[in-house]
Amino acid sequence: MDRTEILKALAHPARLEILNHLKDPHTHFPTQEHPLELGVCASQFERCGLSQSTVSAHLGTLQRAELVTTKRLGQWIFYKRNEETIAEFLATLQKEL
Amino acid sequence: MDRTEILKALAHPARLEILNHLKDPHTHFPTQEHPLELGVCASQFERCGLSQSTVSAHLGTLQRAELVTTKRLGQWIFYKRNEETIAEFLATLQKEL
């Protein structure tokens, strides 16, 4: 777990919003065809007003920081919060900040 | 308290180190002439290997994020952690991240 990497990833409103929306997919992604239990697929985040390539870049940043996990199913990639990393990060920050 | 502003401020190793060193001034700034109870004056942070102007910029970033408070005494400016903001930030992050 790279603390600075995570802080950099969190230091952007769009990425913070993505992580936040993933907390309650049923509220924020009611239009997704696939069951939300699988996760949220990338294209759903384009509703934040960003282009497909920009959304992909932000998701890549979150993934590199291990703040989200992915699962490929066919042509879709489903994103979920990585609660383990998030909890570990919060605990570390509580102690060391 | 601007969460994104704070996250941006924390997303740099030098600023994280400054905040960390301020937790235990007696260990990290034993050479300061003035009593450490006043705070730590800016020039002390140059021991991190950064120039005076760079240190000043980092301290400015921390101050704008309200992560530190300052007190001017004569020609010196003493820096302390702003424990209120830090605690509020951590609490918010616990809830909303």
Added chain:
DNA sequence: TACATAAATCGTCAGATTTCGATATTCGCG
């Protein structure tokens, strides 16, 4: 007033970040 010290600000440069459209890749389906 003149000088010294501490800190902030300025000007500049290099490198990183953010964004986009265009293109490439990956996958499922006929």
Added chain:
DNA sequence: CGCGAATATCGAAATCTGACGATTTATGTA
């Protein structure tokens, strides 16, 4: 194999960031 859909990557432009030395500002002291 060829097509469409989802996602990743590329290339370019604009902006932001971090670093420095030089300068300015603020303060205390002689």
